[in-house]
Amino acid sequence: MACMSKIIAVVVAYRPNLEKLHEQFAALLPQVHSIVVVDNSPGAEVLDWAGKWPACQVHCIALGQNMGIAHAQNRGIEWARSMGGSHVLLMDHDSIPAQNMVAQLLRALEAWPHAGAVGPHYTDARRGKNKSPFVRTVGLRRIWLNCFDGGEAVEVDHLIASGCLIPMGVLDHVGAMREDFFIDFVDVEWCLRARHAGYRMYGVCAAHLEHQLGDKPVRFLGREYLSHSPLRHYFHARNAMLLYREPWVPLNWKLVSAWRLLLKMGFHVLVTAPRLRHLEKITRGLLHGLMGRAGGIAER
Incomplete structure (x- = not known):
């Protein structure tokens, strides 16, 4: 040191x-x-x-x-x-x-x-x-x-x-x-x-x-994928949308990130149980992000 x-x-x-x-x-x-x-x-x-x-x-x-x-x-x-x-x-x-x-x-x-x-x-x-x-x-x-x-x-x-x-x-x-x-x-x-x-x-x-990133990985078609709880997916979706609203974030980064967000959230809605709960939280997160709504657990 x-x-x-x-x-x-x-x-x-x-x-x-x-x-x-x-x-x-x-x-x-x-x-x-x-x-x-x-x-x-x-x-x-x-x-x-x-x-x-x-x-x-x-x-x-x-x-x-x-x-x-x-x-x-x-x-x-x-x-x-x-x-x-x-x-x-x-x-x-x-x-x-x-x-x-x-x-x-x-x-x-x-x-x-x-x-x-x-x-x-x-x-x-x-x-x-x-x-x-x-x-x-x-x-x-x-x-x-x-x-x-x-x-x-x-x-x-x-x-x-x-x-x-x-x-x-x-x-x-x-x-x-x-x-x-x-x-x-x-x-x-x-x-x-x-x-x-x-x-x-x-x-x-x-x-x-x-370091452990995320919850227990989800196994699908012989591969393991990073997973989080529905509540964490709410914050992930919401905060991604809030970040995309910032004018100083590079446009190419926004486009690549948004595409990967779409794929990731679609995967968890289709594959990760409980699927309806994931769908509910992700949808709410996307809507709150588009509305500019931020905050902690009480705001979810």
């Missing part, structure tokens, strides 16, 4: 498995200055658990209710800023970093001066050992970028939030996470906004993260 860096991990938790969270903290603490865990869960279980760690290493912000991932991230970022953090490492509560992940991310940031954020190559153990590719839109095509452990970085459209390392100065310039999205597309919107401000996003091939 560079001697002048003060990296603070912002972990957003919602009803976490505390054994898994302990595994994450044990992997993170040797790599960062400190951890702030922002708990969206009701009750004080995470707050009590966090109190068993040294106060100089772990701080807990208990929200008492689910305020959404963006609000929780912003609260954690505010705390990191107040502590003089130079960088923020965003983490979901169930992600496990490799022992050198942060060092590899920081090395990439230093190598690419125009980088607004860098993120790791992640593996979902439920889908085998293959690492998920990075994604970039070129013209009207979405390209999947597979890379190897040679230390190179690839420029991408956006990064998933978990494992994303962002300099505090970039956050000061680009702004906070969009809280009215609540969940889904929060990381996509911020990355596209950062790119519009002149920054670039990079996936770092030598940085590794274990």
